[in-house]
Amino acid sequence: MAKYEKLVEQIRNQIQNDIWAVGDKLPSLRKQTETTGMSLMTVLHAYQVLESQGWIVSHARSGYFVAPKIQYASTTESDVTVQTTETIDINDFIFDVLQASRKPHIIDFGSVYPDPTLYPRQQINKSLIAAARTMPTSSALDNRPPGNKELRQLIAKRYAAQGISVSPDEIVITAGALEALNLSLQAVTQPGDWVIVESPTFYGALQSLQRLNLRALSVRTHPREGIDLESLEKALQSHPVKACWLMTNHQNPLGCTLTEAKKERLIELLSQYNVFLIEDDVYNELYFGANKPLPAKAFDQDGLALHCSSFSKTLVAGFRIGWVAAGKMALPIQKLQMMSTLSASAPIQLALANYLSTRNYENHLRKLRRTLEQRKFATWQMLRAHLPTSVSVNYSEGGYFLWIELPQHIDAMVLYQLALKDNISLAPGKMFSVSDQFNHCLRLNASFDCATTEERAIKRLAELVRAMLDE
Structure with missing residues (x-):
């Protein structure tokens, strides 16, 4: 086994055994070389392998951190593996949802596009x-x-x-x-x-x-x-x-x-x-x-x-x-x-x-990917900090969407309508299926900077979810 592979296995085992928790910062490359006696390139190679496997994430000028653990939505355990639909009638509903997000001063967590300031x-x-x-x-x-x-x-x-x-x-x-x-x-x-x-x-x-x-x-x-x-x-x-x-x-x-x-x-x-x-x-x-x-x-x-x-x-x-x-x-x-x-x-x-x-274009893409990774991770952390533990927030490596699953009895459409009154747009799960299977789910756009306005919106969403759970 190569030296870098030994370090990969060591750190992976430490993460699995919760020695390093989600969000923890790993030792810097220089610190790791001093501790292990390995070369800087060997340590860097090990970190890059761990990152490619989804165990850690890098943040520009900040170092390497333990990545969020991918969460599995219970909807995938459904016995319904294939659903047939002879006639589809969803366009009017989708049109209404998309039109509602055009309100002035909206916090558009429901948008399909990334933050336009990133262009x-x-x-x-x-x-x-x-x-x-x-x-x-x-x-x-x-x-x-x-x-x-x-x-x-x-x-x-x-x-x-x-x-x-x-x-x-x-x-x-x-x-x-x-x-x-x-x-x-x-x-x-x-x-x-x-x-x-x-x-x-x-x-x-x-x-x-x-x-x-x-x-x-x-x-x-x-x-x-x-x-x-x-x-x-x-x-x-x-x-x-x-x-x-x-x-x-x-x-x-x-x-x-x-x-x-x-x-x-x-x-x-x-x-x-x-x-x-x-x-x-x-x-x-x-x-x-x-x-x-x-x-x-x-x-x-x-x-x-x-x-x-x-x-x-x-x-x-x-x-x-x-x-x-x-x-x-x-x-x-x-x-x-x-x-x-x-x-x-x-x-x-x-x-x-x-x-x-x-x-x-290549320079822009490198910067865009770094920014989206940082923002998605920060939004995920913020959601986990404020939402009840009964809510699942599924994190994935890439893109800028987070898939959120509420407890089965909660209707995401009700949450969407309540949030809209506070100028917060969401994408309810009903938009993504011709059945009712995902009515308790929603998609959230995590491409926006987690500044004061966005954090306040996430806290408000958490308040609405908790109130729905208490009913």
Whole structure:
């Protein structure tokens, strides 16, 4: 066993035996070298391994700390592994919830987007101005589907950096990830087809199924381990499934990421049953460890994975630029796009191509990931400090969502309505399912700085929860 492996095992055992508690600061690298006699690089390697395994987290200029223990929501123990839904009717409810969050001075814990102050607005604006100055009169034609050639090449290079071979010709630029997902789903299904989604799932998937008159198979999904592949296979065996809409990295709302082994097995199953994967991977850049997680598409050999992502969660939400690496389905998707939005905004495509051609994006991403990790950890600590112990707060490494499970008899919709009166927006669990299974759950956006206003809001939420428990 190598020296760094011995140190990894030693610290891991200490954490398991509660010698180091959650939130405790570990000895500095220099202190650990003095104690163990190991080199600085050996200690650093050990700490990086522990961080990649989720045992510890690093905070810029502060050192290494014991990571929160992932908590498991009891909802995953349900006997309901696959739920069939012939008719979906959820759009009106989701619309009402999203509209309510537009109140002035709202503390938007229910938002799907990260804190807008984290976006590099000045740099993006410079690229937008540069694009406007140099934009040719033919730009509207040049940037029609499949989209700006330079932007597609830059995206293809980002795939190549992970060892994934995607031709720029396979990429279609869209007006945000949701259009990429909708067009992909429309290209591989017909009204009345069965589509597999996670349970709980991103509400946008449910809205898309409703709009396209598709039927849903909701498959049990674990807060840490992700979709239950045994249940998924049962669904594939029992129904003529045409597509799966899944989030393999930092799933919304749970936050879970599938292991590479599970992603590979997922692709094997879908290939066996000839089912398309609509892979919603909009949070793939927001990882906390040392390495960016691979998409399931990396294991696809049969062209069944349509990988969708965007810049809305990392750069600017309002630009609405996404894409799909669609492989053999690129041309059908382009045709569908021509009949709907025609194309994504030409000036915005040019501005993003300008910005991505610099080193600014990588520098921004590194800073963004550090900030989100610190804020998510701080928000988790604050929630645990103020909420009753009967409330579960599920922490995951990556993204910026926390999945909160209240005791089964508490209705999160009631909590949502009470919080809204105090200008606090939440995302109730009912948004993420066509059943009542998650009515006692809610999703909280942890991308905001835990300043006085946010801490006061969390304390108020805790007061409301305690009052509901006492009733």
